[in-house]
Amino acid sequence: MRILSIQSSVAYGHVGNSAAVFPLQRLGHEVWPVLTVHFSNHTGYGAWRGPVLDPADVREVIEGIADRGVLGRADAVLSGYQGDPAVGSIVVDTVARVKALNPDAVYCCDPVMGDVGRGMFVRPGIPEFLRDVVVPQADVITPNHFELDFLAGIERGPDGAGGTRTRAAVLDAVDAVRARGPRDVLVTSVLHDEVPEGHLEVLAVSDAGAWAVTTPLLPITPNGCGDVTAALYLAHLRTTGSPSEALARTTGSVYAVLEATIAAGTREIALIAAQDAFAAPPRTFEPTRVR
Template sequence: MALAEERVLSIQSHVVFGYVGGKAAVFPLQCLGYDVDVVNTVNFSNHSGYGRSGGSKTTAEELKTIFQAMERNELLRPTRLLTGYIPGAEALSAVEKLASKLKHAKPSLIYLLDPVMGDAGRIYVAPDVIPVYKEMLPLATIITPNWFEVELLTDIKLNDIESLHQALEILHMKYHVPNVVISSIPLEPWLAEALPPSIRPTKHSDSYEPHLLCIASSFPTASATLNGRVLHPSQPIVHAQCVPLIPGYFSGVGDLFSALLLAHFHPDTTPETLHASPLSTAVSQALSKTHAILVMTQAVAEALPEEERLPSDDELDVEDPMRKIRRMRGRELALVRGQDLIRGHGITHVREMISWEGFGGSK
């Protein structure tokens, strides 16, 4: 829960039906005690995975008008800022100017920047947003890019442990991002082999059990301490954890994860667990709750009538668009049903982020 009265300004997409963007983020934040002010960067009927949708994008001028009116009315009062899907460079630049103004007025503002650009090698926003995101990185307290977005931001192809070191170094040192969290990373063999043995999945023959990896990297200030120990400011503190892969297509998972991470991040508190950090503690909670919601969503989907859980088939989906729509509809995140999980009730196992000892030393 929020430790004190706090207010989040959420700037991201909106859908009428389903749970992606703000619909996946605002309710969990409210469940955890935060007041949330919502600005929609798009207003769509549903997410694009359905194959067809309707609605409009919010223009840069419309965003500026909203921000200016809020400022005139003294309604820009966030203690935390969350930004997600913003489809174009002009709109993103308007958000960047607002974020800069808010950080200047309140340096303690916690800003979680989710640089939503694409996934699995495919970019789904205008490419001209990439340089704008690079300009925004120094404003962020935490960023939550996926694997592909890290490559876009750093111009580093992640294909071995050395390239991962280089990418994190660029984000921390060149762009001065103090906290980087990369979730839902496909666990390639080279990455699995480099992990601490305590979290490495079981290996069968030449392959590991299907898992996704989450990495959290914090770069401490020169005066930072952890459990009474002065931290060396020349290398990041890295934590990692694996979660079993749940098969099937889900939307809004990253939006939910980022909201939960922002909600649980309390930089001024001392972690109860040895070798934990404020970031790793927040990621542990976000990872555990997100996975629990996905398990519940999968159970709900598997209990649906057969016509609502037919497997993907591009040809059949083109012939009968409702076939795909029924499948997507049945896999929307079970947020309302899982609201107790969001509040922490019924979470029987917290997936603690484990200190990745030797990560920096292996460079």
């Protein structure tokens, strides 16, 4: 599979394309990374160096790929954090061009906006742009629970108060978002009243049904795991055609990365050390059909 991945990049650590490209390559996929920023490190450190690429430069790189006559060979477009509506517009335009050349291509959007405890951490206007413009164009989306509620129009406080509190309510929120475009939805970091204490849930929903995996809540919240999750789910969904199988493989691999990161005692995810978990995803969790 050939994946055009339009995301950020860092020299030190693993977020954006610096988190997504290697796992995809380890699975045997060809990745064409297009960078939106190139920072020294991720912004979670509070300080970083490097440029935010001008949207015109991002577009030029994509035009250069088109000049090679290969844009239509892309099987998928993947995008993550979008810090500027102008870049988001380029992503949407590129998706349209790829699909015009290859109608079988899909677009996977990780709608990065915020999280419980942090609220929205993107620039004002970005959440609404993602909700109203980008997400309706996507075939696959991978929001966390907080982001799902926003996309579904459900009020939730920055501290996580409110929002969907049962699995049925979460599934209703997914259905509301799917009615606007994306057919496959992976919801991460799901916490509702039916999730056992000390655990979280990951939900995969498609036209074929809905499946859940419950995983222990590990004492670590490193940057980049969402980027890895979106990339792996896209890859496994496209290669297996099964949301349940893609869910099992993705959660097994990401959990292995987290365990390796804890063992290493590092702030950055142990992407290289855990690479065998990408090539041969451990069967750590078995999905349960919930609809």
